[in-house]
Amino acid sequence: MPITYTSREQVEVYRFNPAAAILIPLIALFLQAFIPLRLHFFTIFDLPLLVVIFFSVARRSQVSGMLTGATIGLIQDSLTHQPIGIYGIAMTVVGHGASSLGVKLDVENAGSRFLVTLFFYGVHEVIYFAVARGLVGLTLQWSWPHELGSALANAVVAVPLFALLDKFKQRA
């Protein structure tokens, strides 16, 4: 029996309606591609990443988290003009990490969700930059203020978004 810092209620595993499991990531991808046309600043948000974190934490299954991350990441890659796999690798690691953390920590309250999103956004960016620069040879610019600002913005958005997505959760 592994020692966890969660109550029985918090280690509850959730599942999702198949329609919700497909449509929520698709809507996130759609909004991520559509809103920046009207609101350019929206590119600092990463809705697909937030959805990966949410699903991974809620399902508390590392395999499920990895597959969710890989699938959403690869679709996100397909919408860019860069080689497919950069987002895929980063999201796979995030999915695995978020589901692993979900088992150990209380991630049902707003504060922990804020911190988890802040942390995994950083992990995602580091992996993305490492893969893009190291494997693909892209010239990317790392800016600490920009990355910290984006991480905070995503963490702030994650709290109400996760509360909204909680409505689609079903006890397994």
Added chain:
Amino acid sequence: MESVLGRYRNLTILVGILFLQVLGLAIQVKRSSENESSRLIRVWAVNAITPFEKGIVWVQHGSSNLWHNYFYLRGVRQENRDLRQQIQQMEIDRVRLSEDANQARRLQALLGFKEQFIARTVAAQVIGSSGSEQSRSVYIDKGANSGLKPDMAVITGDGVVGKTLRVFQSTSQVLLVNDQTSGVGAILEKSRLQGILRGTPAGEIVLEKVMSDQPVQLGDKVLTSGGDQIFPKGLPVGTVTKISPGSELFLSIRVKPAADLSRLEEVLVITQQEEKEPVAADSAPLRAADILAERLPKVPPKPVLDPNKQSAAATTPATTGAKPAAGASTQPQLTKPAGGTPARVMNTASPKHNPAIAPATEDPSKAAAGQEKPAQNATTNAAPANPPSTIPAPQPPPNQPPASQDTPH
């Protein structure tokens, strides 16, 4: 072995998924035809997302049109009046520009230039973006069904936007000029210095490969040079906003794009370009001297003279037979054309005065000699058909005002 795999099952799966993706990345990076190796995944993803985007854009435009075209018409009368005035002003500008354009075509015809024409464009609606800060590309609602192909120029009325990168059946991906992987052949409008326009990771545009000893000024306009074989020559790209020393001996010139790349709605895709020699509107053979003559300043308005002197002057050049032709070569002449166009003092076509003319005529003296025949016609007929460009006359000294019809006395 099995127990180890079972114990670290999740880790093994993680490594396996990552390995597959790294392998896929390596294949894509290595292959030059990256488009083909991953096309199917992209087609699926684009087909899954773009129908929603098209639907939203369609509904948005429909409701917007309904509101603006049928309900919200306040101020339309005033706007109509303003636009009418604007049209009148633009019509005046158009006539002037049309004259300049005709003249440019004649010069190009003389010099044997080939000109690129935008023969056909397709209007398209921007329906989506990549959604990533690292990939500056947008999706448009036209694809192979509308005749689009990869590497076609995409523009707006303001300037260059980018080029088509991937073309699907009913959508296309457009790589914007501010993406770091894009490159556009560009030229500075005033200094005619050529360079390569590239995007930066931060989404700015920089003009590269301009030597640091070249004169570049803030506010200079940047145009396409046509050297990349994608964008036709002369399209506006942007304005120079910052000049700083770049790597090695080159300048780093930051350019503000002419088109607002963050607020794209409608674009034009240039689907067909034609390269042909410009055809001068005037069918009559033109000489360099003629063109130069048209560019000369007009004669000042005729001063009011004594009626006696005026009548004497009027009879002199037109009625004295062939002699005035000789006079024309020795002193400036003024003739009144049949069409009532303002008369001018003509000049010989000397390359010293307009170097652009020099290549058109091998020997400037020939051009001057060629002018003499029409000059004789002018003097014999008194009212030539095309007088402004037919009478040669020596260039007056710079300080001396051009002679008028009254001066021979």
